[in-house]
Amino acid sequence: MSLSATVPADHPKAAPRRIGVLVANLGTPDGTDYWSMRRYLNEFLSDKRVIDLPSWKWQPILQGIVLTKRPFTSGANYKTVWNNEADESPLMTITKAQVAGLRERVQEIWGDRVLVDFCMRYGNPSTESVVERMVKAGCDRILFFPLYPQYAGATSATANDQFFRALMAQKWQPAARTVSAYFDRPDYIEALAGSVEKALNGATPRKLVASYHGMPKRYLMQGDPYHCQCQKTSRLLRERLGWAPEVIDTTFQSVFGKEEWLRPYTVQHVAELAKQGITEIAVISPAFSADCIETLEEIQGEIREAFIHAGGKEFTYIPCLNAEPSHLDVLTTIIAENLGGWT
Incomplete structure:
Protein backbone atom coordinates (compact mmCIF):
# COMPACT_ATOMS: atom_id res chain seq x y z
CA MET A 1 0.00 0.00 0.00
CA SER A 2 1.39 3.43 -0.92
CA LEU A 3 1.81 6.12 1.70
CA SER A 4 -0.57 8.44 -0.17
CA ALA A 5 -3.36 5.89 0.30
CA THR A 6 -3.11 6.24 4.09
CA VAL A 7 -3.31 10.06 4.12
CA PRO A 8 -6.79 11.62 4.58
CA ALA A 9 -8.08 13.61 1.63
CA ASP A 10 -8.12 16.85 3.63
CA HIS A 11 -4.54 16.46 4.89
CA PRO A 12 -2.29 19.42 3.91
CA LYS A 13 0.01 18.61 1.02
CA ALA A 14 3.65 18.03 1.90
CA ALA A 15 6.58 18.63 -0.43
CA PRO A 16 9.10 15.82 -1.00
CA ARG A 17 11.84 15.68 1.63
CA ARG A 18 14.90 17.74 0.75
CA ILE A 19 18.02 19.11 2.38
CA GLY A 20 18.58 22.86 2.41
CA VAL A 21 21.91 24.65 2.22
CA LEU A 22 21.47 28.26 3.28
CA VAL A 23 24.48 30.53 2.74
CA ALA A 24 24.46 33.87 4.52
CA ASN A 25 26.28 37.15 4.13
CA LEU A 26 26.27 40.42 6.05
CA GLY A 27 23.62 42.30 4.14
CA THR A 28 22.90 45.22 1.88
CA PRO A 29 20.50 48.15 1.68
CA ASP A 30 17.71 47.94 -0.90
CA GLY A 31 18.76 51.28 -2.36
CA THR A 32 21.01 54.27 -1.84
CA ASP A 33 18.25 56.68 -0.81
CA TYR A 34 17.94 58.00 2.73
CA TRP A 35 15.14 55.72 3.95
CA SER A 36 16.62 52.54 2.48
CA MET A 37 19.93 53.35 4.11
CA ARG A 38 18.28 54.27 7.39
CA ARG A 39 16.34 50.98 7.59
CA TYR A 40 19.48 48.99 6.85
CA LEU A 41 21.72 50.90 9.26
CA ASN A 42 19.10 50.80 12.00
CA GLU A 43 18.91 47.01 11.80
CA PHE A 44 22.69 46.65 11.61
CA LEU A 45 23.61 49.09 14.37
CA SER A 46 20.82 47.87 16.69
CA ASP A 47 22.37 44.40 16.77
CA LYS A 48 23.79 43.78 20.26
CA ARG A 49 26.49 41.60 18.69
CA VAL A 50 27.71 44.65 16.77
CA ILE A 51 27.18 47.42 19.33
CA ASP A 52 26.94 45.88 22.79
CA LEU A 53 26.15 49.08 24.71
CA PRO A 54 22.99 49.07 26.87
CA SER A 55 19.95 50.04 24.81
CA TRP A 56 19.09 52.95 27.13
CA LYS A 57 22.48 54.44 26.36
CA TRP A 58 22.92 53.55 22.67
CA GLN A 59 19.45 53.84 21.14
CA PRO A 60 19.01 57.59 21.82
CA ILE A 61 22.40 58.20 20.18
CA LEU A 62 21.58 55.92 17.27
CA GLN A 63 18.08 57.22 16.59
CA GLY A 64 18.75 60.87 17.37
CA ILE A 65 22.23 61.43 15.95
CA VAL A 66 23.69 58.55 13.94
CA LEU A 67 20.62 57.77 11.83
CA THR A 68 20.04 61.45 11.12
CA LYS A 69 23.35 61.95 9.33
CA ARG A 70 24.92 58.58 8.49
CA PRO A 71 22.31 57.44 5.90
CA PHE A 72 23.31 60.40 3.71
CA THR A 73 27.06 59.69 3.85
CA SER A 74 26.64 55.91 3.56
CA GLY A 75 24.21 56.37 0.66
CA ALA A 76 26.73 58.58 -1.14
CA ASN A 77 29.42 55.94 -0.65
CA TYR A 78 27.16 53.19 -1.95
CA LYS A 79 26.34 55.23 -5.04
CA THR A 80 30.00 55.13 -6.09
CA VAL A 81 29.94 51.32 -6.33
CA TRP A 82 26.23 50.59 -6.95
CA ASN A 83 25.33 48.18 -9.75
CA ASN A 84 22.99 50.53 -11.58
CA GLU A 85 22.10 48.04 -14.30
CA ALA A 86 20.74 45.51 -11.79
CA ASP A 87 19.83 48.22 -9.23
CA GLU A 88 21.58 46.42 -6.41
CA SER A 89 24.77 46.53 -4.39
CA PRO A 90 27.90 44.67 -5.57
CA LEU A 91 27.57 42.32 -2.60
CA MET A 92 24.13 41.27 -3.82
CA THR A 93 25.34 40.78 -7.39
CA ILE A 94 28.32 38.69 -6.32
CA THR A 95 26.33 36.63 -3.79
CA LYS A 96 23.83 35.73 -6.51
CA ALA A 97 26.70 34.61 -8.75
CA GLN A 98 28.19 32.54 -5.93
CA VAL A 99 24.88 30.83 -5.25
CA ALA A 100 24.34 30.13 -8.95
CA GLY A 101 27.76 28.46 -9.09
CA LEU A 102 27.09 26.45 -5.94
CA ARG A 103 23.73 25.28 -7.28
CA GLU A 104 25.40 23.91 -10.40
CA ARG A 105 27.96 22.00 -8.35
CA VAL A 106 25.41 20.72 -5.85
CA GLN A 107 23.10 19.62 -8.66
CA GLU A 108 25.91 17.57 -10.19
CA ILE A 109 26.55 15.78 -6.88
CA TRP A 110 23.12 15.33 -5.31
CA GLY A 111 20.58 16.32 -7.94
CA ASP A 112 17.34 17.87 -6.70
CA ARG A 113 17.70 16.40 -3.21
CA VAL A 114 19.71 19.42 -2.02
CA LEU A 115 18.39 22.97 -2.39
CA VAL A 116 20.79 25.95 -2.20
CA ASP A 117 19.63 29.45 -1.34
CA PHE A 118 21.00 32.58 0.34
CA CYS A 119 19.98 35.18 2.89
CA MET A 120 21.36 38.35 4.42
CA ARG A 121 21.74 39.00 8.13
CA TYR A 122 20.58 42.58 7.61
CA GLY A 123 18.25 43.69 4.85
CA ASN A 124 16.77 41.42 2.18
CA PRO A 125 16.33 38.58 1.57
CA SER A 126 15.90 38.12 5.31
CA THR A 127 16.96 34.92 7.07
CA GLU A 128 13.41 34.31 8.30
CA SER A 129 11.88 34.62 4.83
CA VAL A 130 14.33 32.20 3.24
CA VAL A 131 14.03 29.63 6.04
CA GLU A 132 10.25 29.81 5.58
CA ARG A 133 10.66 29.27 1.83
CA MET A 134 12.98 26.31 2.38
CA VAL A 135 10.62 24.61 4.83
CA LYS A 136 7.73 25.00 2.39
CA ALA A 137 9.95 23.43 -0.29
CA GLY A 138 10.30 20.31 1.87
CA CYS A 139 13.63 20.96 3.62
CA ASP A 140 13.50 19.03 6.89
CA ARG A 141 17.26 19.50 7.36
CA ILE A 142 19.10 22.79 6.82
CA LEU A 143 22.83 23.44 6.74
CA PHE A 144 23.46 27.10 7.59
CA PHE A 145 26.68 28.49 6.12
CA PRO A 146 27.82 32.02 7.15
CA LEU A 147 30.28 33.14 4.48
CA TYR A 148 32.91 34.41 6.91
CA PRO A 149 36.29 32.65 6.77
CA GLN A 150 37.21 33.87 10.27
CA TYR A 151 34.78 33.59 13.18
CA ALA A 152 33.65 36.72 15.01
CA GLY A 153 30.75 37.34 17.34
CA ALA A 154 29.69 40.31 15.20
CA THR A 155 29.58 38.25 11.98
CA SER A 156 29.33 34.45 12.30
CA ALA A 157 27.59 34.41 15.67
CA THR A 158 24.95 37.01 14.89
CA ALA A 159 24.18 35.24 11.60
CA ASN A 160 23.68 31.99 13.52
CA ASP A 161 21.54 33.82 16.10
CA GLN A 162 19.23 35.04 13.37
CA PHE A 163 19.03 31.58 11.82
CA PHE A 164 17.98 30.01 15.12
CA ARG A 165 15.44 32.78 15.70
CA ALA A 166 13.97 31.93 12.28
CA LEU A 167 13.73 28.26 13.27
CA MET A 168 11.77 29.26 16.36
CA ALA A 169 8.93 30.45 14.13
CA GLN A 170 8.48 27.04 12.47
CA LYS A 171 5.72 24.66 13.56
CA TRP A 172 7.73 21.71 12.26
CA GLN A 173 11.28 22.76 12.94
CA PRO A 174 13.88 21.27 10.60
CA ALA A 175 17.05 19.69 11.91
CA ALA A 176 19.90 22.19 11.73
CA ARG A 177 23.66 22.36 11.40
CA THR A 178 25.97 25.36 11.15
CA VAL A 179 29.31 25.61 9.33
CA SER A 180 32.30 26.69 11.40
CA ALA A 181 35.03 29.11 10.33
CA TYR A 182 37.35 27.93 7.59
CA PHE A 183 40.21 30.42 7.98
CA ASP A 184 42.99 27.80 8.02
CA ARG A 185 41.76 25.21 5.52
CA PRO A 319 39.85 41.31 -5.40
CA CYS A 320 38.06 38.97 -3.05
CA LEU A 321 37.56 35.38 -4.16
CA ASN A 322 33.97 36.20 -5.14
CA ALA A 323 32.55 33.65 -7.62
CA GLU A 324 35.93 32.38 -8.83
CA PRO A 325 35.80 28.63 -9.60
CA SER A 326 38.52 27.88 -7.04
CA HIS A 327 36.47 29.60 -4.35
CA LEU A 328 33.26 27.83 -5.29
CA ASP A 329 35.13 24.52 -5.24
CA VAL A 330 36.26 25.24 -1.67
CA LEU A 331 32.74 26.18 -0.57
CA THR A 332 31.30 23.06 -2.23
CA THR A 333 33.82 20.84 -0.43
CA ILE A 334 32.92 22.47 2.89
CA ILE A 335 29.24 21.88 2.18
CA ALA A 336 29.86 18.23 1.30
CA GLU A 337 31.82 17.66 4.50
CA ASN A 338 29.10 19.23 6.63
CA LEU A 339 26.33 17.26 4.95
CA GLY A 340 27.96 14.00 6.03
CA GLY A 341 25.33 11.54 7.22
CA TRP A 342 22.49 13.55 5.69
CA THR A 343 23.17 12.69 2.07
Whole structure:
Protein backbone atom coordinates (compact mmCIF):
# COMPACT_ATOMS: atom_id res chain seq x y z
CA MET A 1 0.00 0.00 0.00
CA SER A 2 1.39 3.43 -0.92
CA LEU A 3 1.81 6.12 1.70
CA SER A 4 -0.57 8.44 -0.17
CA ALA A 5 -3.36 5.89 0.30
CA THR A 6 -3.11 6.24 4.09
CA VAL A 7 -3.31 10.06 4.12
CA PRO A 8 -6.79 11.62 4.58
CA ALA A 9 -8.08 13.61 1.63
CA ASP A 10 -8.12 16.85 3.63
CA HIS A 11 -4.54 16.46 4.89
CA PRO A 12 -2.29 19.42 3.91
CA LYS A 13 0.01 18.61 1.02
CA ALA A 14 3.65 18.03 1.90
CA ALA A 15 6.58 18.63 -0.43
CA PRO A 16 9.10 15.82 -1.00
CA ARG A 17 11.84 15.68 1.63
CA ARG A 18 14.90 17.74 0.75
CA ILE A 19 18.02 19.11 2.38
CA GLY A 20 18.58 22.86 2.41
CA VAL A 21 21.91 24.65 2.22
CA LEU A 22 21.47 28.26 3.28
CA VAL A 23 24.48 30.53 2.74
CA ALA A 24 24.46 33.87 4.52
CA ASN A 25 26.28 37.15 4.13
CA LEU A 26 26.27 40.42 6.05
CA GLY A 27 23.62 42.30 4.14
CA THR A 28 22.90 45.22 1.88
CA PRO A 29 20.50 48.15 1.68
CA ASP A 30 17.71 47.94 -0.90
CA GLY A 31 18.76 51.28 -2.36
CA THR A 32 21.01 54.27 -1.84
CA ASP A 33 18.25 56.68 -0.81
CA TYR A 34 17.94 58.00 2.73
CA TRP A 35 15.14 55.72 3.95
CA SER A 36 16.62 52.54 2.48
CA MET A 37 19.93 53.35 4.11
CA ARG A 38 18.28 54.27 7.39
CA ARG A 39 16.34 50.98 7.59
CA TYR A 40 19.48 48.99 6.85
CA LEU A 41 21.72 50.90 9.26
CA ASN A 42 19.10 50.80 12.00
CA GLU A 43 18.91 47.01 11.80
CA PHE A 44 22.69 46.65 11.61
CA LEU A 45 23.61 49.09 14.37
CA SER A 46 20.82 47.87 16.69
CA ASP A 47 22.37 44.40 16.77
CA LYS A 48 23.79 43.78 20.26
CA ARG A 49 26.49 41.60 18.69
CA VAL A 50 27.71 44.65 16.77
CA ILE A 51 27.18 47.42 19.33
CA ASP A 52 26.94 45.88 22.79
CA LEU A 53 26.15 49.08 24.71
CA PRO A 54 22.99 49.07 26.87
CA SER A 55 19.95 50.04 24.81
CA TRP A 56 19.09 52.95 27.13
CA LYS A 57 22.48 54.44 26.36
CA TRP A 58 22.92 53.55 22.67
CA GLN A 59 19.45 53.84 21.14
CA PRO A 60 19.01 57.59 21.82
CA ILE A 61 22.40 58.20 20.18
CA LEU A 62 21.58 55.92 17.27
CA GLN A 63 18.08 57.22 16.59
CA GLY A 64 18.75 60.87 17.37
CA ILE A 65 22.23 61.43 15.95
CA VAL A 66 23.69 58.55 13.94
CA LEU A 67 20.62 57.77 11.83
CA THR A 68 20.04 61.45 11.12
CA LYS A 69 23.35 61.95 9.33
CA ARG A 70 24.92 58.58 8.49
CA PRO A 71 22.31 57.44 5.90
CA PHE A 72 23.31 60.40 3.71
CA THR A 73 27.06 59.69 3.85
CA SER A 74 26.64 55.91 3.56
CA GLY A 75 24.21 56.37 0.66
CA ALA A 76 26.73 58.58 -1.14
CA ASN A 77 29.42 55.94 -0.65
CA TYR A 78 27.16 53.19 -1.95
CA LYS A 79 26.34 55.23 -5.04
CA THR A 80 30.00 55.13 -6.09
CA VAL A 81 29.94 51.32 -6.33
CA TRP A 82 26.23 50.59 -6.95
CA ASN A 83 25.33 48.18 -9.75
CA ASN A 84 22.99 50.53 -11.58
CA GLU A 85 22.10 48.04 -14.30
CA ALA A 86 20.74 45.51 -11.79
CA ASP A 87 19.83 48.22 -9.23
CA GLU A 88 21.58 46.42 -6.41
CA SER A 89 24.77 46.53 -4.39
CA PRO A 90 27.90 44.67 -5.57
CA LEU A 91 27.57 42.32 -2.60
CA MET A 92 24.13 41.27 -3.82
CA THR A 93 25.34 40.78 -7.39
CA ILE A 94 28.32 38.69 -6.32
CA THR A 95 26.33 36.63 -3.79
CA LYS A 96 23.83 35.73 -6.51
CA ALA A 97 26.70 34.61 -8.75
CA GLN A 98 28.19 32.54 -5.93
CA VAL A 99 24.88 30.83 -5.25
CA ALA A 100 24.34 30.13 -8.95
CA GLY A 101 27.76 28.46 -9.09
CA LEU A 102 27.09 26.45 -5.94
CA ARG A 103 23.73 25.28 -7.28
CA GLU A 104 25.40 23.91 -10.40
CA ARG A 105 27.96 22.00 -8.35
CA VAL A 106 25.41 20.72 -5.85
CA GLN A 107 23.10 19.62 -8.66
CA GLU A 108 25.91 17.57 -10.19
CA ILE A 109 26.55 15.78 -6.88
CA TRP A 110 23.12 15.33 -5.31
CA GLY A 111 20.58 16.32 -7.94
CA ASP A 112 17.34 17.87 -6.70
CA ARG A 113 17.70 16.40 -3.21
CA VAL A 114 19.71 19.42 -2.02
CA LEU A 115 18.39 22.97 -2.39
CA VAL A 116 20.79 25.95 -2.20
CA ASP A 117 19.63 29.45 -1.34
CA PHE A 118 21.00 32.58 0.34
CA CYS A 119 19.98 35.18 2.89
CA MET A 120 21.36 38.35 4.42
CA ARG A 121 21.74 39.00 8.13
CA TYR A 122 20.58 42.58 7.61
CA GLY A 123 18.25 43.69 4.85
CA ASN A 124 16.77 41.42 2.18
CA PRO A 125 16.33 38.58 1.57
CA SER A 126 15.90 38.12 5.31
CA THR A 127 16.96 34.92 7.07
CA GLU A 128 13.41 34.31 8.30
CA SER A 129 11.88 34.62 4.83
CA VAL A 130 14.33 32.20 3.24
CA VAL A 131 14.03 29.63 6.04
CA GLU A 132 10.25 29.81 5.58
CA ARG A 133 10.66 29.27 1.83
CA MET A 134 12.98 26.31 2.38
CA VAL A 135 10.62 24.61 4.83
CA LYS A 136 7.73 25.00 2.39
CA ALA A 137 9.95 23.43 -0.29
CA GLY A 138 10.30 20.31 1.87
CA CYS A 139 13.63 20.96 3.62
CA ASP A 140 13.50 19.03 6.89
CA ARG A 141 17.26 19.50 7.36
CA ILE A 142 19.10 22.79 6.82
CA LEU A 143 22.83 23.44 6.74
CA PHE A 144 23.46 27.10 7.59
CA PHE A 145 26.68 28.49 6.12
CA PRO A 146 27.82 32.02 7.15
CA LEU A 147 30.28 33.14 4.48
CA TYR A 148 32.91 34.41 6.91
CA PRO A 149 36.29 32.65 6.77
CA GLN A 150 37.21 33.87 10.27
CA TYR A 151 34.78 33.59 13.18
CA ALA A 152 33.65 36.72 15.01
CA GLY A 153 30.75 37.34 17.34
CA ALA A 154 29.69 40.31 15.20
CA THR A 155 29.58 38.25 11.98
CA SER A 156 29.33 34.45 12.30
CA ALA A 157 27.59 34.41 15.67
CA THR A 158 24.95 37.01 14.89
CA ALA A 159 24.18 35.24 11.60
CA ASN A 160 23.68 31.99 13.52
CA ASP A 161 21.54 33.82 16.10
CA GLN A 162 19.23 35.04 13.37
CA PHE A 163 19.03 31.58 11.82
CA PHE A 164 17.98 30.01 15.12
CA ARG A 165 15.44 32.78 15.70
CA ALA A 166 13.97 31.93 12.28
CA LEU A 167 13.73 28.26 13.27
CA MET A 168 11.77 29.26 16.36
CA ALA A 169 8.93 30.45 14.13
CA GLN A 170 8.48 27.04 12.47
CA LYS A 171 5.72 24.66 13.56
CA TRP A 172 7.73 21.71 12.26
CA GLN A 173 11.28 22.76 12.94
CA PRO A 174 13.88 21.27 10.60
CA ALA A 175 17.05 19.69 11.91
CA ALA A 176 19.90 22.19 11.73
CA ARG A 177 23.66 22.36 11.40
CA THR A 178 25.97 25.36 11.15
CA VAL A 179 29.31 25.61 9.33
CA SER A 180 32.30 26.69 11.40
CA ALA A 181 35.03 29.11 10.33
CA TYR A 182 37.35 27.93 7.59
CA PHE A 183 40.21 30.42 7.98
CA ASP A 184 42.99 27.80 8.02
CA ARG A 185 41.76 25.21 5.52
CA PRO A 186 44.51 24.34 3.03
CA ASP A 187 42.14 24.62 0.05
CA TYR A 188 40.98 28.08 1.18
CA ILE A 189 44.59 29.22 1.63
CA GLU A 190 45.41 27.78 -1.80
CA ALA A 191 42.57 29.76 -3.38
CA LEU A 192 43.78 32.95 -1.66
CA ALA A 193 47.35 32.34 -2.81
CA GLY A 194 46.17 31.72 -6.35
CA SER A 195 44.35 35.06 -6.38
CA VAL A 196 47.52 36.82 -5.19
CA GLU A 197 49.72 35.14 -7.79
CA LYS A 198 47.22 35.94 -10.54
CA ALA A 199 46.92 39.61 -9.57
CA LEU A 200 50.67 40.11 -9.18
CA ASN A 201 51.71 37.89 -12.12
CA GLY A 202 53.72 35.70 -9.78
CA ALA A 203 55.89 38.56 -8.50
CA THR A 204 56.67 39.18 -4.83
CA PRO A 205 55.56 42.69 -3.77
CA ARG A 206 57.60 44.95 -1.53
CA LYS A 207 54.63 44.80 0.85
CA LEU A 208 51.31 42.97 0.87
CA VAL A 209 48.81 44.42 3.34
CA ALA A 210 46.21 41.90 4.48
CA SER A 211 43.39 44.17 5.62
CA TYR A 212 40.68 42.57 7.76
CA HIS A 213 37.49 44.14 9.02
CA GLY A 214 38.12 45.56 12.45
CA MET A 215 36.43 45.13 15.81
CA PRO A 216 36.83 46.70 19.26
CA LYS A 217 39.96 45.44 21.01
CA ARG A 218 37.76 44.77 24.04
CA TYR A 219 36.08 41.90 22.15
CA LEU A 220 39.45 40.17 21.79
CA MET A 221 40.12 40.53 25.50
CA GLN A 222 36.68 39.02 26.18
CA GLY A 223 37.56 35.88 24.24
CA ASP A 224 36.56 36.50 20.61
CA PRO A 225 39.00 34.46 18.44
CA TYR A 226 38.75 36.69 15.37
CA HIS A 227 42.08 38.49 15.79
CA CYS A 228 43.99 35.24 16.23
CA GLN A 229 42.30 33.62 13.24
CA CYS A 230 43.12 36.61 11.05
CA GLN A 231 46.77 36.42 12.07
CA LYS A 232 46.86 32.72 11.26
CA THR A 233 45.28 33.23 7.83
CA SER A 234 47.98 35.81 7.01
CA ARG A 235 50.75 33.51 8.22
CA LEU A 236 49.48 30.50 6.28
CA LEU A 237 49.08 32.62 3.15
CA ARG A 238 52.64 33.90 3.46
CA GLU A 239 54.01 30.39 4.03
CA ARG A 240 52.12 29.04 1.02
CA LEU A 241 53.51 31.87 -1.15
CA GLY A 242 57.02 31.24 0.20
CA TRP A 243 57.59 34.84 1.23
CA ALA A 244 59.69 36.28 4.04
CA PRO A 245 57.80 37.31 7.23
CA GLU A 246 58.27 41.02 6.60
CA VAL A 247 56.47 40.95 3.24
CA ILE A 248 52.93 40.61 4.68
CA ASP A 249 51.42 42.98 7.25
CA THR A 250 48.11 42.26 8.97
CA THR A 251 45.92 45.33 9.56
CA PHE A 252 42.31 46.20 10.40
CA GLN A 253 39.89 48.63 8.80
CA SER A 254 36.40 50.13 9.22
CA VAL A 255 36.90 51.62 12.67
CA PHE A 256 33.65 52.99 14.17
CA GLY A 257 33.29 55.19 17.24
CA LYS A 258 35.86 56.42 19.76
CA GLU A 259 36.74 53.07 21.37
CA GLU A 260 40.10 51.48 20.58
CA TRP A 261 39.84 48.80 17.89
CA LEU A 262 42.25 46.11 16.75
CA ARG A 263 45.47 47.63 15.49
CA PRO A 264 47.22 48.58 13.31
CA TYR A 265 44.51 50.52 11.48
CA THR A 266 44.84 49.96 7.73
CA VAL A 267 44.33 53.60 6.71
CA GLN A 268 47.10 54.78 9.05
CA HIS A 269 49.41 51.88 8.28
CA VAL A 270 49.47 52.34 4.51
CA ALA A 271 50.24 56.04 4.97
CA GLU A 272 53.11 55.16 7.28
CA LEU A 273 54.47 52.69 4.72
CA ALA A 274 54.52 55.45 2.10
CA LYS A 275 56.32 57.79 4.50
CA GLN A 276 58.91 55.05 5.05
CA GLY A 277 59.63 55.01 1.33
CA ILE A 278 57.58 51.94 0.42
CA THR A 279 55.80 53.44 -2.57
CA GLU A 280 54.39 50.23 -4.11
CA ILE A 281 52.00 48.01 -2.15
CA ALA A 282 49.27 45.46 -2.74
CA VAL A 283 46.21 45.03 -0.53
CA ILE A 284 44.06 41.94 -0.04
CA SER A 285 40.96 41.40 2.14
CA PRO A 286 40.90 37.78 3.35
CA ALA A 287 37.99 38.34 5.77
CA PHE A 288 35.52 39.05 2.96
CA SER A 289 34.11 36.27 0.80
CA ALA A 290 32.80 38.85 -1.67
CA ASP A 291 33.72 42.39 -2.64
CA CYS A 292 31.48 44.94 -0.98
CA ILE A 293 31.37 48.56 0.19
CA GLU A 294 34.31 47.95 2.55
CA THR A 295 36.57 46.76 -0.25
CA LEU A 296 35.31 48.61 -3.32
CA GLU A 297 34.80 52.00 -1.68
CA GLU A 298 36.80 52.02 1.56
CA ILE A 299 39.97 50.21 0.43
CA GLN A 300 40.00 51.49 -3.13
CA GLY A 301 38.88 54.93 -2.04
CA GLU A 302 39.83 56.16 1.43
CA ILE A 303 42.72 53.75 2.04
CA ARG A 304 44.18 54.16 -1.45
CA GLU A 305 43.96 57.95 -1.10
CA ALA A 306 45.74 57.85 2.28
CA PHE A 307 48.61 55.91 0.70
CA ILE A 308 48.93 58.17 -2.34
CA HIS A 309 48.61 61.35 -0.28
CA ALA A 310 51.48 60.19 1.94
CA GLY A 311 53.76 59.66 -1.06
CA GLY A 312 52.75 56.25 -2.37
CA LYS A 313 52.93 55.62 -6.12
CA GLU A 314 51.43 52.24 -7.00
CA PHE A 315 48.46 50.72 -5.12
CA THR A 316 47.18 47.32 -6.24
CA TYR A 317 43.95 45.94 -4.84
CA ILE A 318 43.57 42.16 -5.07
CA PRO A 319 39.85 41.31 -5.40
CA CYS A 320 38.06 38.97 -3.05
CA LEU A 321 37.56 35.38 -4.16
CA ASN A 322 33.97 36.20 -5.14
CA ALA A 323 32.55 33.65 -7.62
CA GLU A 324 35.93 32.38 -8.83
CA PRO A 325 35.80 28.63 -9.60
CA SER A 326 38.52 27.88 -7.04
CA HIS A 327 36.47 29.60 -4.35
CA LEU A 328 33.26 27.83 -5.29
CA ASP A 329 35.13 24.52 -5.24
CA VAL A 330 36.26 25.24 -1.67
CA LEU A 331 32.74 26.18 -0.57
CA THR A 332 31.30 23.06 -2.23
CA THR A 333 33.82 20.84 -0.43
CA ILE A 334 32.92 22.47 2.89
CA ILE A 335 29.24 21.88 2.18
CA ALA A 336 29.86 18.23 1.30
CA GLU A 337 31.82 17.66 4.50
CA ASN A 338 29.10 19.23 6.63
CA LEU A 339 26.33 17.26 4.95
CA GLY A 340 27.96 14.00 6.03
CA GLY A 341 25.33 11.54 7.22
CA TRP A 342 22.49 13.55 5.69
CA THR A 343 23.17 12.69 2.07
